[in-house]
Amino acid sequence: MKNLRCLIAGAGILSVCAALAQPTQVPATADPGRLRERFDAPATAPSEASLPEPNGAAQDVLPxxxxxxxxxxxxxxxxxxxxxxxxxxxxxxxxxxxxxxxxxxxxxxxxxxxxxxxxxxxxxxxxxxxxxxxxxxxxxxxxxEGHVARVVIEGDPRLRSRLEEIAGKIQAARPLSAQVLERYLLIANDFPGVRLRSVLSPSQTVGAADLTLIASVKDVEGFVSFDNYGTRYLGPGQATLGLTGNQLLGVNDQWRVIAAGTGNTEMAYAQISYSQVLNAEGLTLALLASQARTQPGDSLRAYDIRGYSDAASLTLSAPWLRTRNHSLLARLSYDHADIRSDILGARVSDDQIRVLRTGLTWRRLDVLEGQNSLDVDFSRGLGGTKASDLLKSRVGADGQFNKLTFDYARYQPLGARWGLSFGLAGQWTQDTPLLSSEQFALGGRRYGRAYEAAELVGDRGLALRLEPRYAVPGGGGHGLRAYHLYGFYDIGEVSRVGPPSAGTTSRQSLASAGFGTRLFLAGTASAQLEAAWPLTKPVASQPEDGRAVRLLASLLIQF
Known part of the structure; x- marks a missing residue:
């Protein structure tokens, strides 16, 4: 009987120790609220429509x-x-x-x-x-003062009503400027799935020209990718499939589905979105819903961590400026997300994100042939999680906050084959800690490539990257169209406001470097091979070998 009491007491002590040893916070690299930023459809550069070249004006004959x-x-x-x-x-x-x-x-x-x-x-x-x-x-x-007297619309009939609106804008401009013509033709070419050709021809109206618009639509497009960019706990191998349907309802609509996963229970992500161009000025309404489910593996598997993220967003955007070499897009969006985490069946965090965001996207090709892009966003937290909530993801955080983020990139050609890519990104917020999913993250494909996504997170942050590259045209054989050789260096720092978490400092930084190649294969396939070295800190999830080279690979097939 005495031995039995000892066994029961010992078991109780072990269970208490196990409970004390279990994590109370999910690592940022396994945060379900960060999957959307990894798998969102990449922002594409504005399209470049083929603009009409008018015939030279007849020269006056001087008797x-x-x-x-x-x-x-x-x-x-x-x-x-x-x-x-x-x-x-x-x-x-x-x-x-x-x-x-x-x-x-x-x-x-x-x-x-x-x-x-x-x-x-x-x-x-x-x-x-x-x-x-x-x-x-x-x-x-x-x-x-010349103008367009008549517009002839040819091609896909689903676009006729929208192109008639575009035609009306062009015809109303008297005299017609290249800026106006370029703006509306490019907006039309930005319609979902549209490829637009335009031809100017002499008109029977004195001082005018006629314009012919020829439009075609790619009804379905998409991509599939395989890579090992995932984290130790959620991956690292992962596959992503994206499908886009254009003009399915014939109202300038676009439907997109993105699904990603690791092939097991560690990570699954799904997103569906709908967008519609509302008028000839390019005003666009977009709706998006996403869901993420995580169950981290490896050393976290024993704790049965479950992550849940359900999110939706509503966005209005419009091009204030639209030319081939210069564009400025304004947007206003509302994000609504519920992010939860359980450990051993017990809820350990529960965030409600309610955020209004306004931002600008700027693109410019400058006189040095440098390609510039800048995204600036201001976010205002409207509530959701309260400062008094016990299950919020961070001590002292509040659903009401202000933050400013920016992301600048430039690619500068340096001759026929050489080029240099430069990036600078950052975030600033006030003195109230942010909820986990609103923090600035380092690590992953853009800043801190040798580290896992969200290796370091903070309320404020700044990051820089440099990538010299050398382009080699392919010979057309062996399915290789061209390839790039590149090296890279990136560095960043994050800081936290409020009381620091146990075992961490208020400021942390990382840096990495490496080299790789991008292969442009037959058709629309491409691959990337890369070796990346952590320079200043070991990878957190690999304490036994955290400074070893990280070998990364990806394959992308577009259709």
Missing amino acids: QAVRALRVTLRAIRVEGSTVYSDAQWQAYTGPYLGREISGADIFALAQALTVRYRNDGYFLSRVIVPPQSLAEGTVTLRAI
Whole structure:
């Protein structure tokens, strides 16, 4: 009996010790609330439509008799001009007044005014010298401000009504500028799945041109990828499938489904989204819902950790500026997410995220042929999790917060084959700790490649990356179209506000470096092979060999 009591007491002590040893917080690398940022469809660069090239304007033929004409001008009038005032023309016409000039000079003046129109983007406009008498020393020039008189729409009938709206915007511009034409043709080319060709041709209307729009739609597109970019607890092997349906309802709609998983119970992610372009200005409404389920393996398997994330978002976006070389997109979105974690069947965290976000996306090709992109977002927490909630993911956190994030990238060609990619990203927030999924993360494919995704997280952060690359065209054989050789270095630091967690400091940093190759295979397939070394800290999930080289590989097939 005494031995039995001893056994029972010993078992009780062991169970208490086990309970004390179990983790009370899920590692950020296994956080279900961070899967969306890993598997969201990548933002694509704005499309580049093929813009029409107008035929050169017919040159005025200068008769020899007019060329030899001599006259002293007392006044110069420019009729038909709605873009420029008489005062603006004065800089051009003033030098011709009060002195004797030839007929050739008058035609040269008309050509100079035409050049002013063209330089300001009015590529269909010109200034002519109409027949007239110069007996009184007054010359009249006539501005023919070009426009599009008729638009012919060909191709997929589902796009007719939307392209008619685009056509109306173009026809309403009198005179038509290259900026206006470019904006609306590019917006049309941004319609879901659309490929647009445009042709300008002479019109029967004086001073006008006719425009033909030829549109086609790729109804279904998608991708499948395989890689080992996952974490030790959720992976590392993972597969992703994305499918996109375009114009399925014929209302400028797009449907997208993304699914990702590890092939076991460790991680599963699914996302469905719907977007629709609402008008000819490119105003777009997007709805998205996602669900993530995690059950970390490896050394965490014994604790039966279960993660759940259910999220939805509503976004409105519109292009404020849209050209081939320069674009600015504004957006307003609302995010709604519930993120929960259980350990051994007991709830250990429960966050409700309710956030309003507003942001800008800027793209520019500059005079150095550098490709620039910048995303800036301001987020305002509207509530959800309260400061008094006991199961929130971080001590002191509150669902009401403000934060500012930015992400800048630039690719600079350095000759025919060399180039340099540069990136800088950061986040700033006030002195209230953020909930876990709102923290700035280091590690993963962009900053800290030798580390797992969300290796380090903090309320504030800053990260930098450099990647020199060398492009080699393929010979067309062995299914290889081209390949890139590259090296990289990245570094970043995060800091936490509020009381530090047990065993951590308020500031942490990491850095990594490596090299690799990107292979552009036959068709639309591509692969990447990379070796990455942690430089400043070991990988947290691999304490036994945390500074070893990390070998990464991926295969992407688009269709």
